[in-house]
Amino acid sequence: MKRACISLVLLLSGVPAAMSNPDSGIVPFVDPRIGVNGGGNVLIGPCQPFSIVRMNPHMEKPHITSGYKIGARITGFTVTGVSGTGGGGRYGNFCVYPQSGELDPSKRLSEVADEMAELGYYAANLTAERVKAELTSTEKVGYMRFTFGPQAAKHILLDMTSVIDRFRSRPSDGRCVVAYGVMNDDGLIEGQGVFQGGWGHNKPYILYFSAKTDVPCSAFGAFKGGETLPGMRVITGDNCGFYMTFSDSQPQAITVKIAVSTLSVGKAREHLLRSGDMDFRQALEENRATWLKYLDRFRIEGGTQKQRTLFYTSLYRTLVMPTDVTGENPQWQNSEPHFWDYYCIWDTFRTVFPLLSIAYPSQYVNMIRSLIDIYDHEGWLPDAWVVGGIARQQGGTNADVVIAEAMAKGIKGFDYDKAYLAVKKNATVPADESWDNYQSVMAGKHASYMENGYVPAHRISCVSHTLEYAYNDYCMSRIAAKMGHREEAEVYARRSMNCYNLFDSRTGFFWAKTEQGEWAENFSPTFMDKSVTNRYYYEGTPWHYAMYVPHDFAGLIRRHGGARAFEAKLDSMFIGKYYTQSNEPDIHVPYLYNYVGAQHRTAEVVRSLLSTRYSTRRAGLPGNDDSGCMSSWYIFSAMGFYPIAGQSFYLIGSPVFDKVTIALENGKKFIVQAVNNSEANKYIQRAYLNGKALDRSWIDHSEIARGGVLRFEMGDKPSGWASDCQMPIPM
CATH class of the missing domain: 2.70.98.10 (Beta-galactosidase; Chain A, domain 5)
Structure with missing residues (x-):
């Protein structure tokens, strides 16, 4: 022995x-x-x-x-x-x-x-x-x-x-x-x-x-x-x-x-x-x-051992999927890139693709080309493409968002004309709704949305589908405008306002309607159906979808009674613990304080989430990483800016590192500096972009792509920075 x-x-x-x-x-x-x-x-x-x-x-x-x-x-x-x-x-x-x-x-x-x-x-x-x-x-x-x-x-x-x-x-x-x-x-x-x-x-x-x-x-x-x-x-x-x-x-x-x-x-x-x-x-x-x-595209200085570990581990996680099988596609052979295992774009369009657009645009382009190639051979842009087959759609036609974002950011290398046709099919051709017993779809939009302006209550995830379809329509309008189709762009811009067909001004939430236009019964802001049918909302509650109008936050704010009322609504969400970091529908919400001149509240909420919902333990993620979505949320938030997916700008948060240097593929560098930064000094006092004062709480992708320095001076109390700035108009 x-x-x-x-x-x-x-x-x-x-x-x-x-x-x-x-x-x-x-x-x-x-x-x-x-x-x-x-x-x-x-x-x-x-x-x-x-x-x-x-x-x-x-x-x-x-x-x-x-x-x-x-x-x-x-x-x-x-x-x-x-x-x-x-x-x-x-x-x-x-x-x-x-x-x-x-x-x-x-x-x-x-x-x-x-x-x-x-x-x-x-x-x-x-x-x-x-x-x-x-x-x-x-x-x-x-x-x-x-x-x-x-x-x-x-x-x-x-x-x-x-x-x-x-x-x-x-x-x-x-x-x-x-x-x-x-x-x-x-x-x-x-x-x-x-x-x-x-x-x-x-x-x-x-x-x-x-x-x-x-x-x-x-x-x-x-x-x-x-x-x-x-x-x-x-x-x-x-x-x-x-x-x-x-x-x-x-x-x-x-x-x-x-x-x-x-x-x-x-x-x-x-x-x-x-x-x-x-x-x-x-x-x-x-x-x-x-x-x-791949990892060396980002160099960080400052921060704690925990923060540095979370940053690079999150970057590592973001780059694990999808699966590059270029040259080994068993279904058809051509020279186009091919990827399996988009698990799924409903998750990754929010943070993963925006991160790729900054630091790995070649991979971003290859993935878009693969999606267009799937459209060429299968007839649809997939929301999920798993081991060579279109998989169940969770939300909207969100490949539209990925393509619209690339065009908005001026990223080249894929066929714009074919991408336009693929997204247009999503906007015009109803989905085949016969594939299973839960009234879901594999690709495309419910016919009822196109006919009535909303998905009715007897369809699963009717509210969340309506909200996502509306944003997909907005993305279609921007793609059409990019391609010079102005009248078509106006049509889909108007149709993107369908989101408000399910906005109940009495409650201040989006809720289900019957085919006859009557509100569904038994409203509750915390309603959630955890069965496989996901009735009314996909993996969420009215609270989780209350702020999903990425193309018209200004209109949403008006419907809530103005900036201060909307700020109070946001406060209620966080104070009441209705927000969840463990799933995708509301992960952009901490940054919406920027729209009402309360950037300091974004700083407070984001810093709290970074420190409490992420750790270096084996249970250190807030939920399923979802192919890197939750990890890339951490990366953006730790750097101090966050994307509105499908568009070209990023909202400012609160950087945790003294310096982040991003080596861009074009040979330039974009640097984020935070002077006098600490756990207590989470508030931006002043900001400068390439030496010039910056009084807005957002930056555009073009400002990153050109290279330069975004410099923040930090302090331990709110300063009122960017409290009266104009927010970007979605383009």
């Missing part, structure tokens, strides 16, 4: 020097553990920006959408996954499990100890197997290094049929339909799996893999269920895989490399062979070098 304990200690202490002494720059400030618990649902394992390979520990059921759960036993390590999503799970494919002692495919289960996660790296000890597991990845290849304890038989099992399944015990949960694999004479294990289920749609999808170990095995075979089939080179089924056994004379550390493709086994093999002799440490170095090219 004593000898065994000593061996285990030695095994657990074998952390690479690069892990125990991370780089002195950005690397220490990325903590993949933040948000893995408490509903954040983010990946703890390694990936690269927008990569298909997103590795993660795969825990016993029930597990969350990432497949990970603190304190649960592990069933292996998967190569694919999604980060921060809700609903039913996806991916979790090609699960690898190291096993010591007796080979038994039915006993792939172990407690986990000594977990650690850093940028591009994950490690843990599987106590039942006396194995240390380490993960890293390149864009297309996952690396798993398993260090076995001494004096034990060594096996590695590859389950070709694993999925994130039974998240909510529904028939639509993920499952493997069938898998097929071959153990080749050269030691490569290759195959494919047909998978189905998960959030958004039930369309089957196929993933392909090619895998090998850096050490040749001494024996091999297949397994099906719990049965082992020694020497078997070909296997197929819905619960099957391969195993490899290694002799005592072979090294204790064995690395498995597994490449993934959405196109073919041959493409997966190509990715694997292209990695050549790259070992685990070299792959980790490449992973970090790739990440640093």
